[in-house]
Amino acid sequence: xxxxxxxxxxxxxxxxxxxxxxxxxxxxxxxxxxxxxxxxxxxxxxxxxxxxxxxxxxxxxxxxxxxxxxxxxxxxxxxxxxxxxxxxxxxxxxxxxxxxxxxxxxxxxxxxxxxxxxxxxxxxxxxxxxxxxxxxxxxxxxxxxxxxxxxxxxxxxxxxxxxxxxxxxxxxxxxxxxxxxxxxxxxxxxxxxxxxxxxxxxxxxxxxxxxxxxxxxxxxxxxxxxxxxxxxxxxxxxxxxxxxxxxxxxxxxxxxxxxxxxxxxxxxxxxxxxxxxxxxxxxxxxxxxxxxxxxxxxxxxxxxxxxxxxxxxxxxxxxxxxxxxxxxxxxxxxxxxxxxxxxxxxxxxxxxxxxxxxxxxxxxxxxxx
Amino acid sequence: xxxxxxxxxxxxxxxxxxxxxxxxxxxxxxxxxxxxxxxxxxxxxxxxxxxxxxxxxxxxxxxxxxxxxxxxxxxxxxxxxxxxxxxxxxxxxxxxxxxxxxxxxxxxxxxxxxxxxxxxxxxxxxxxxxxxxxxxxxxxxxxxxxxxxxxxxxxxxxxxxxxxxxxxxxxxxxxxxxxxxxxxxxxxxxxxxxxxxxxxxxxxxxxxxxxxxxxxxxxxxxxxxxxxxxxxxxxxxxxxxxxxxxxxxxxxxxxxxxxxxxxxxxxxxxxxxxxxxxxxxxxxxxxxxxxxxxxxxxxxxxxxxxxxxxxxxxxxxxxxxxxxxxxxxxxxxxxxxxxxxxxxxxxxxxxxxxxxxxxxxxxxxxxxx
Numbered sequence: 001x002x003x004x005x006x007x008x009x010x011x012x013x014x015x016x017x018x019x020x021x022x023x024x025x026x027x028x029x030x031x032x033x034x035x036x037x038x039x040x041x042x043x044x045x046x047x048x049x050x051x052x053x054x055x056x057x058x059x060x061x062x063x064x065x066x067x068x069x070x071x072x073x074x075x076x077x078x079x080x081x082x083x084x085x086x087x088x089x090x091x092x093x094x095x096x097x098x099x100x101x102x103x104x105x106x107x108x109x110x111x112x113x114x115x116x117x118x119x120x121x122x123x124x125x126x127x128x129x130x131x132x133x134x135x136x137x138x139x140x141x142x143x144x145x146x147x148x149x150x151x152x153x154x155x156x157x158x159x160x161x162x163x164x165x166x167x168x169x170x171x172x173x174x175x176x177x178x179x180x181x182x183x184x185x186x187x188x189x190x191x192x193x194x195x196x197x198x199x200x201x202x203x204x205x206x207x208x209x210x211x212x213x214x215x216x217x218x219x220x221x222x223x224x225x226x227x228x229x230x231x232x233x234x235x236x237x238x239x240x241x242x243x244x245x246x247x248x249x250x251x252x253x254x255x256x257x258x259x260x261x262x263x264x265x266x267x268x269x270x271x272x273x274x275x276x277x278x279x280x281x282x283x284x285x286x287x288x289x290x291x292x293x294x295x296x297x298x299x300x301x302x303x304x305x306x307x308x309x310x311x312x313x314x315x316x317x318x319x320x321x322x323x324x325x326x327x328x329x330x331x332x333x334x335x336x337x338x339x340x341x342x343x344x345x346x347x348x349x350x351x352x353x354x355x356x357x358x359x360x361x362x363x364x365x366x367x368x369x
Numbered sequence: 370x371x372x373x374x375x376x377x378x379x380x381x382x383x384x385x386x387x388x389x390x391x392x393x394x395x396x397x398x399x400x401x402x403x404x405x406x407x408x409x410x411x412x413x414x415x416x417x418x419x420x421x422x423x424x425x426x427x428x429x430x431x432x433x434x435x436x437x438x439x440x441x442x443x444x445x446x447x448x449x450x451x452x453x454x455x456x457x458x459x460x461x462x463x464x465x466x467x468x469x470x471x472x473x474x475x476x477x478x479x480x481x482x483x484x485x486x487x488x489x490x491x492x493x494x495x496x497x498x499x500x501x502x503x504x505x506x507x508x509x510x511x512x513x514x515x516x517x518x519x520x521x522x523x524x525x526x527x528x529x530x531x532x533x534x535x536x537x538x539x540x541x542x543x544x545x546x547x548x549x550x551x552x553x554x555x556x557x558x559x560x561x562x563x564x565x566x567x568x569x570x571x572x573x574x575x576x577x578x579x580x581x582x583x584x585x586x587x588x589x590x591x592x593x594x595x596x597x598x599x600x601x602x603x604x605x606x607x608x609x610x611x612x613x614x615x616x617x618x619x620x621x622x623x624x625x626x627x628x629x630x631x632x633x634x635x636x637x638x639x640x641x642x643x644x645x646x647x648x649x650x651x652x653x654x655x656x657x658x659x660x661x662x663x664x665x666x667x668x669x670x671x672x673x674x675x676x677x678x679x680x681x682x683x684x685x686x687x688x689x690x691x692x693x694x695x696x697x698x699x700x701x702x703x704x705x706x707x708x709x710x711x712x713x714x715x716x717x718x719x720x721x722x723x724x725x726x727x728x729x730x731x732x733x734x735x736x737x738x
Contacts, residue, residue: 005397006375007408008674010691011494011617012399018674028374030381031400034494034617039376101506106499125380125403127496129622130475134500137470137644138507147622248380248403253498253516275506305377305387322379 015061016151016210024231032062032125038233048237055159056232057220061151066121066129072141073117082274084267088113093178097257103279104253124247156202159227188212197234199242237325243367249323250336258288291344294364297333301326310350318343384430385520385579393600401431401494407602417606424528425601426589430520435490435498441510442486453636457482462547466626472648473622493616525571528596557581566603568611606694612736618692619705627657660713663733666702670695679719687712
């Protein structure tokens with residue numbers, strides 16, 4: 001497939017680390033929350049193998065925060081998500097589907113409870129800040145909503161624990177999954193969570209002090225030689241194999257949380273108030289008509305730039321493929337597809353056409369691994 | 370400056386014309402409303418000269434529509450903009466700053482009044498749909514809000530009138546600026562406005578029937594040879610010379626409409642109800658502390674990837690440069706900058722540093738031409 005340049009401008013914001021990753025050999029960008037997000041440092045497959053073996057440092061500043069504080073902040077945050085946050089704790093991260101009045105998805109952020117009346121919504125690629133502002137204004141909530149200067153560095157991979165321990169000491173290895181705390185780097189406190197957009201383990205540093213964050217970024221490479229540390233970015237292959245879903249790629253505002261396998265984050269039984277609750281109750285009682293499933297395709301390469309229709313043997317449309325890559329683990333192409341009932345079961349077969357070639361596929365469960 | 374690839378995926382949506390422009394030689398993309406927007410077909414300067422002389426066909430499907438209909442639609446649309454729409458007419462386009470509760474900008478769309486209770490908000494690059502949904506839910510408005518399948522083709526340049534007349538007949542040349550009407554192409558009606566993101570004159574076809582729109586796209590090139598028609602895209606040089614502002618580049622949610630020169634679209638005297646009205650009254654009475662101005666820089670090339678600080682001769686920060694390009698007309702670099710009081714007057718001088726080079730600049734009025 002031909003390569004096209006990205007036309008840079010202020011509208012596609014750089015991050016505090018952009019000049020660093022450009023020196024380190026970033027080759028491709030995507031745009032995420034109006035910001036540059038590195039998408040490749042040369043071969044994605046090489047980077048995949050490295051991520052599963054060693055440790056990578058990622059510029060994921062494009063994971064922007066929506067800060068919501070003030071007297072009604074908990075009420076507003078709860079109103080936006082179908083996950084019950086009534087027992088949420090300070091110092092914890094919560095994966096929360098954000099739902100509109102129709103029961104459809106607007107985003108799937110991780111929400112950090114910083115204090116009883118202070119939250120960070122760490123967003124996927126859509127302007128949650130304007131949804132929050134609209135709701136808060138309409139409801140006359142007493143809240144303050146803004147995008148703080150937080151530019152995340154992710155440290156991912158099995159050796160991330162050793163690398164982080166070398167800098168922050170033993171205490172950081174005791175952080176529980178999706179817990180966060182504050183750690184000192186040369187006199188500056190950083191909020192660090194045990195989280196990240198891979199299944200290889202790791203941490204995310206929510207950098208508020210830009211200068212210290214840039215020093216920390218450099219420090220990872222200065223002292224990480226023994227762990228074979230390399231720059232990296234969310235890896236298409238690793239995230240599909242692990243079944244990590246991507247808003248905009250695998251699902252969007254036309255899909256509901258049941259269709260996306262988010263059942264366990266939909267709390268319809270409690271008496272919490274959130275948007276789309278009645279719609280979701282109706283959807284649940286009627287049953288969904290389609291669902292995100294895995295597919296395996298008998299080919300060695302694929303390059304997806306949009307949805308691709310999936311037909312069954314009778315020529316009927318049974319769904320659409322939304323993300324795909326060659327998987328070194330399965331030695332074939334795997335992908336994530338929205339499959340219609342009654343075809344969303346793992347015995348189902350189908351085919352799709354890409355660049356004039358017809359390819360056979362098999363439906364399977366998610367996650368792949 | 371080094372080129373970086375854009376990593377395509379479903380999240381950066383293709384348009385119905387993407388495969389066509391790729392055959393026609395598009396070389397760079399930007400991302401706009403989560404969609405691919407062509408940014409260059411080879412040299413931007415060559416394209417600039419062509420646009421000012423002949424006619425171009427642009428894939429601007431990334432100008433997405435937010436459709437708002439229903440009983441309370443006029444109330445919701447008015448609530449979002451500081452421009453008085455109480456006397457707005459069906460068949461007209463209105464350039465409308467969208468304002469939040471703090472009096473800051475969220476977008477600067479063109480709003481089309483399709484019927485008394487049906488509007489299209491033709492948006493710049495931010496998710497206005499979620500702001501509208503948040504507000505409508507919070508206010509319990511009786512409205513329907515969604516993104517319709519509308520993929521705009523723009524026809525821009527002095528010969529656009531002849532090209533359009535050849536297809537749609539004399540009637541289309543009688544369309545007033547920012548007026549729209551429905552025109553037939555081989556049996557399909559298309560909404561066509563006399564508008565577009567250049568000052569060279571032209572039209573925008575709001576394509577709802579994708580197949581007919583693709584045929585029309587091809588038809589422009591089949592019959593446009595005599596007008597030297599070429600594919601193109603919003604042109605950085607032409608839009609800066611003409612002083613067409615860009616949300617995200619020249620201003621964003623940290624700026625208010627007075628700072629951006631939108632005074633004539635801020636109607637504080639009428640009794641219409643819109644967000645941020647009291648804030649804007651206060652800002653107006655206190656006076657603004659900075660303003661978007663032009664700058665002229667004594668150099669032959671520039672490549673801006675973000676804001677650049679502007680200092681005066683005493684070394685004080687007087688503003689930041691947000692967009693810039695080499696202007697063949699002025700034979701120097703021109704740009705758009707947010708300049709602080711008391712420095713925002715056309716006699717002011719300053720300097721900035723780009724890639725280690727210090728460059729002298731002069732502040733001037735907008736638009737340049």
